[in-house]
Amino acid sequence: MIEIWSYLSEGPLLWLTATLVAYLIGDGIFRATGRQPWANPVLLAVILLAVMLHVTTTDYATYFEGAQFVHFMLGPATVALAVPLFGNLAQVRRMALPMIAALLIGSLTAMLSAVAIGWAMGLDGATLLSLVPKSTTAPVALGISEQIGGSPTLTAVLVILTGIIGAIVVTPLLNLLRVKDWRARGFATGVAAHGIGTARAFQVNETAGAFAGIGMGLNALLTALIAPYIAGLFL
Known part of the structure; x- marks a missing residue:
């Protein structure tokens, strides 16, 4: 055997x-x-x-x-995240301003809060920088982590944990907050919990899943652009 x-x-x-x-x-x-x-x-x-x-x-x-x-x-x-974006392009255009505001606040909060907590607890160097892209979908997060001097392996673990925790708490949390708009629920989930959260959103509601995919894709793009500047604040 x-x-x-x-x-x-x-x-x-x-x-x-x-x-x-x-x-x-x-x-x-x-x-x-x-x-x-x-x-x-x-x-x-x-x-x-x-x-x-x-x-x-x-x-x-x-x-x-x-x-x-x-x-x-x-x-x-x-x-393939371009597919839900194209399919909901009309709604995205009508909600462009609130979506941009939510994206900026959500993305910055995800990065700054994680890194600030890690820094306050004594983390530094590659370990601290690995926290920056933890709310981004894995392929993008690994590339960002490597670019800014983090550990792609550690980032991969953090990305998975973030997605799993987000997928578990998102539905009861949004129900508790009485958020009823499926577009808002989905977009928030995609920004905070990337692909695993998006999969959960699709299981709950198709519209929420589509907007989670949009939030996930836009957050990946925004994080790639501003992560080096966030990392520079803590170097």
Whole structure:
């Protein structure tokens, strides 16, 4: 059995298959619980994969080598955000000013609050800079982190955590705040919790999902432009 596992673990399809199966299990649990926010399928998939890697004593580099196709698909998925933007172009034009204001406030708050808290707690150097793009979709966040001197690996972890936490708390939080406009709910989710939050928004309401995709794409663009200046404030 050990020899069989050693052979399989080196195959590129094993970890890609494990990733897909883990997500399908997570999604099945999510549906079985009535789509409860705490049963987020991405969170469950991450837990399952982490347990599997620990039990099999597999290092992350080996896992990533096999599952990197999923990482590759993040790029096309990000480009595809142009689709909901084009499909809702008329509404976007009518709401241009409030959306720009929300984007600026949301993006700046996401970056400044995280970095300021980290700085106040004694973080510095690459660790602190890795916090800057944590609310941006992963392909963009990794590039930004590398550009400003952060750690792309740490940024990837922070991005995933931000998305999962956002997806879990967004619906009950917005319900508590009595935000009823699906466009506002979706846009706020996309700006704060990027792709994982956007996926959650689509599960709740199609309009919210479309505007979450728009918020996610615009936040990625804005963060790429201003992140170097934010990083400069704390260097």
